[in-house]
Amino acid sequence: MPAAALTSKRVSKTVPKPVLIDLPYVPLQKKALPAGRPREWYINHNRRLKAMRLAIALLDSGVYLPDQAKNSTIRSMAEEVGIHPPSDITCHMVRALMRYSR
Template sequence: MAVAAVTTKRKRTTARPTKTQPTTNAKLIKQPLPAGLPREWYETHNRRLKAMRLAIALLDTGIYHPANASNRRIRTAAERIGIHPPSETTCRMVRSLIHYAD
């Protein structure tokens, strides 16, 4: 019976930061995109990043429903945060991201 008491270990209550889990004051390390993929993959990837930035900006301003996110409002948010005006496709992506945040 004494063996069980010796072999039990105490669990950690806080997780140590790993490469995928940075600390709050650490900078994120940018890694290059994988090479050799079709051009459409890179365009879609960058479009998704842009849509995510715009959706976050709109949610921060209080727009929580896709019906309130018109193309004009999305393009105004893009101008405010300093990125190029999004295309029609990117605006649709932004609305779908806001829909999932609902």
């Protein structure tokens, strides 16, 4: 019997065991943004990150629909979380993220 036939019989599929996470969540270390891009790119990038943080905080607090997220609601959540008050554009982005996540 060829050696390849013997090894194929011994190979068994093993199911990987789940990894238990026992450490609390730690955010990743921040990296410097890539250099050489136009200033507007950095402004939009930071605005998107802020909108994502606010959308997650609103969803965690029970605001699930974009219609429930008025500018005043978003700004009060930003104050509660410790983020600078967002502009009207950022508030619009928060509602857009909530709308398109479904």
